[in-house]
Amino acid sequence: MRSSQHDAAVVRQALAIAVVAGAFALSFGVLCSETGLSLPMTVALSTLVFAGSAQLAAVGVIADGGTGAAALVAGLLLGARNLAFGVALAPMLGGRLGRRLLASQLVIDESVAVATAQPDPATARRAFWLTGVAVFLPWNAGTVTGWLLTDAIDVAATGLDAAIPGAFVALLAPRLTHAPARVAALVGAGVALALTPVMPAGVPVVLAATGAAVGLWWQARTARAAAP
Amino acid sequence: MTWATVLLLAAGTYAMKAAGPVVLGGRALPPLVTRVADLLPAALLAALVAVQTLTADGVWSLDTRAAGVGAAILVAWRRGSFLMIVATAVAVTAAARLVA
Numbered sequence: 001m002r003s004s005q006h007d008a009a010v011v012r013q014a015l016a017i018a019v020v021a022g023a024f025a026l027s028f029g030v031l032c033s034e035t036g037l038s039l040p041m042t043v044a045l046s047t048l049v050f051a052g053s054a055q056l057a058a059v060g061v062i063a064d065g066g067t068g069a070a071a072l073v074a075g076l077l078l079g080a081r082n083l084a085f086g087v088a089l090a091p092m093l094g095g096r097l098g099r100r101l102l103a104s105q106l107v108i109d110e111s112v113a114v115a116t117a118q119p120d121p122a123t124a125r126r127a128f129w130l131t132g133v134a135v136f137l138p139w140n141a142g143t144v145t146g147w148l149l150t151d152a153i154d155v156a157a158t159g160l161d162a163a164i165p166g167a168f169v170a171l172l173a174p175r176l177t178h179a180p181a182r183v184a185a186l187v188g189a190g191v192a193l194a195l196t197p198v199m200p201a202g203v204p205v206v207l208a209a210t211g212a213a214v215g216l217w218w219q220a221r222t223a224r225a226a227a228p
Numbered sequence: 229m230t231w232a233t234v235l236l237l238a239a240g241t242y243a244m245k246a247a248g249p250v251v252l253g254g255r256a257l258p259p260l261v262t263r264v265a266d267l268l269p270a271a272l273l274a275a276l277v278a279v280q281t282l283t284a285d286g287v288w289s290l291d292t293r294a295a296g297v298g299a300a301i302l303v304a305w306r307r308g309s310f311l312m313i314v315a316t317a318v319a320v321t322a323a324a325r326l327v328a
Contacts, residue, residue: 019311020309020310020311023311023314024314027314035229037229041229041231041234044231044234044235044238045234045237045238048234048235048238048242049234049238049241050241051241051245053269053273054241055237057272057276058237059229060276060280062229064279064280065285065286068229068230068233069233071229071233071237072233072237072240074272075237075240075241076237076241076244077268077272078268078269078272078273079240079241079245080244080264080265080268081265081268081269082241082244083244083245083247083248083257083261083265084257084261084262084265084266085248086244086246086247086248086249086252087247087248087252087255087256087257087262088248089248089249090248090249090252090253090255093248097250100249100250101246101250103249104242104245104246104248104249104250105242105245105246107245107246107248107249156325157322157325158318158322159296159317159319159320159321159322159323159325160318161293161321162293162296162297162300162317162318162320162321162322163314163317163318164280165277165280165293165296165297165300165317166297166300166313166314166315166316166317166318167313167314168276168277168280169277169297169300169304169313169317170300170304170310170313170314171269171273172269172273172274172277172304173304173305173313175269175270175273176270180267181266181267181270182270184268184270184271184274185270185271185273185274186274187271188271188273188274188275188278189274189275189277189278190278191275192275192276192278192279193278193279193282193283193288196279196283196286196287196288197283197287201286204275205272205275205276205279208271208272208274208275209268209271209272211267211270211271211272211274211275212264212267212268212270212271215267215270215271216260216267219263
């Protein structure tokens with residue numbers, strides 16, 4: 001494909017992702033409002049944190065009655081993969097410091113996925129910026145709209161409260177392609193369920209991070225077994 | 229949720245996003261860090277699904293939302309799109325509440 005054809009494909013992809021981001025953000029705005037967050041606080045989460053699963057996890061922990069500390073740790077643990085994303089993208093995100101500081105805020109699942117799928121660095125750089133901005137705008141617009149709409153709609157009757165666990169399922173599914181991730185997910189879910197009745201809200205979700213350690217152990221064990 | 233939580237989460241998330249492009253440049257992370265960062269979302273997202281679906285107010289419980297999330301898991305397993313998965317969770321939960 002020529003470069004212009006790649007660009008056209010990237011634009012189509014970015015637009016599709018923008019629609020999903022807007023819808024997802026609507027349900028995030030509803031969740032924030034239901035949880036009692038003010039509009040400025042809700043907007044600050046979507047502009048300043050700008051990491052869907054980290055925002056959702058933090059507010060989800062608060063919604064379940066957890067403390068701010070548990071919400072913070074859960075959010076940071078979910079955002080940890082951005083560290084690896086940023087490192088992977090660093091070679092293509094060159095330029096002046098100001099540009100790199102701005103680009104960093106746009107490091108999210110979607111921009112990383114589209115950028116790393118491109119055949120050459122120049123297209124990848126354009127794809128990164130386009131997708132990042134294409135998510136940022138509807139994400140914030142959707143968040144505000146969702147927060148404002150909450151009073152006007154019956155959240156329980158429309159089933160909208162189920163949109164959040166639904167979004168968690170949708171975020172989780174593509175990560176379960178390899179066995180260590182499936183082990184981490186199973187152990188994480190099991191630990192959280194087992195601890196919920198005996199621990200303060202939010203803490204079980206944070207301790208579910210031990211699932212990642214078990215996944216790591218599984219990975220090492222399988223690698224050893226495969227070695228000659 | 230307080231402003232301190234919001235701002236600390238923003239600062240921490242930004243620091244992790246910016247470490248690569250701003251601080252590390254082209255250098256790589258230790259493989260162990262990359263592997264842990266890759267496995268953490270699976271563990272925590274699964275925990276959030278489990279807790280939000282199968283517990284309420286600190287005790288195990290099964291309600292209409294579990295029906296919606298269960299249907300969403302089926303759609304995800306059949307490789308449905310992001311929107312289809314979320315829409316299924318919402319629609320099936322709403323339908324279950326009409327019946328219940």
